[in-house]
Amino acid sequence: DAKTTQPPSMDCAEGRAANLPCNHSTISGNEYVYWYRQIHSQGPQYIIHGLKNNETNEMASLIITEDRKSSTLILPHATLRDTAVYYCIVRVNTDKLIFGTGTRLQVFP
Amino acid sequence: GAVVSQHPSRVICKSGTSVKIECRSLDFQATTMFWYRQFPKQSLMLMATSNEGSKATYEQGVEKDKFLINHASLTLSTLTVTSAHPEDSSFYICSATTGLSYEQYFGPGTRLTVT
Numbered sequence: 001d002a003k004t005t006q007p008p009s010m011d012c013a014e015g016r017a018a019n020l021p022c023n024h025s026t027i028s029g030n031e032y033v034y035w036y037r038q039i040h041s042q043g044p045q046y047i048i049h050g051l052k053n054n055e056t057n058e059m060a061s062l063i064i065t066e067d068r069k070s071s072t073l074i075l076p077h078a079t080l081r082d083t084a085v086y087y088c089i090v091r092v093n094t095d096k097l098i099f100g101t102g103t104r105l106q107v108f109p
Numbered sequence: 110g111a112v113v114s115q116h117p118s119r120v121i122c123k124s125g126t127s128v129k130i131e132c133r134s135l136d137f138q139a140t141t142m143f144w145y146r147q148f149p150k151q152s153l154m155l156m157a158t159s160n161e162g163s164k165a166t167y168e169q170g171v172e173k174d175k176f177l178i179n180h181a182s183l184t185l186s187t188l189t190v191t192s193a194h195p196e197d198s199s200f201y202i203c204s205a206t207t208g209l210s211y212e213q214y215f216g217p218g219t220r221l222t223v224t
Contacts, residue, residue, distance in 0.1 A: 041218070043204070044202070049212070093211040101152050
């Protein structure tokens with residue numbers, strides 16, 4: 001699987017949009033970009049995934065650059081409950097998930 | 110939908126004993142289940158992949174005789190930590206895939222403390 005690079009930590013004010021970047025410059029054409037998050041002492045939670053088009057669901061939006069070398073996860077209106085570690089993972093769908101170190105997002109009041 | 114449970118949520122055992130952790134898919138049949146381990150302030154590390162009715166595939170460096178995995182049915186996988194030692198204390202998390210999609214659904218985790 002391609003390696004991803006994420007900032008170790010970010011802060012965001014409650015109610016604001018949280019934009020979490022991820023670099024995956026060596027991504028292959030058949031690899032998807034997946035985002036998971038892990039709230040403290042819980043199992044990871046699936047957020048969203050995409051191949052090359054931008055995606056949106058009830059939790060977040062995923063913006064993938066045209067060259068697919070980077071992406072941004074957007075939480076449009078962050079709440080305190082969004083405080084978690086966010087993992088960006090690239091993989092072929094049939095592959096196992098390999099977690100990196102992720103970004104620790106702290107949402108403050 | 111796609112709920113995964115684990116039991117127990119916490120367990121404390123004495124060094125040298127064995128402990129079993131269960132992972133269940135509650136509302137779907139899990140063709141594949143995965144076991145992860147997470148030490149404090151670290152990321153999840155995949156330990157093994159199991160398919161129902163066949164032997165688990167272990168990641169490099171994971172001792173298969175110490176971490177016994179049984180995937181006896183499409184809704185249950187168990188991880189047994191044999192002869193546990195304090196260094197096995199960790200957060201153990203399972204996940205499952207439905208076979209209809211490739212998303213993995215994670216259980217809430219089991220915190221094991223070996224004294």
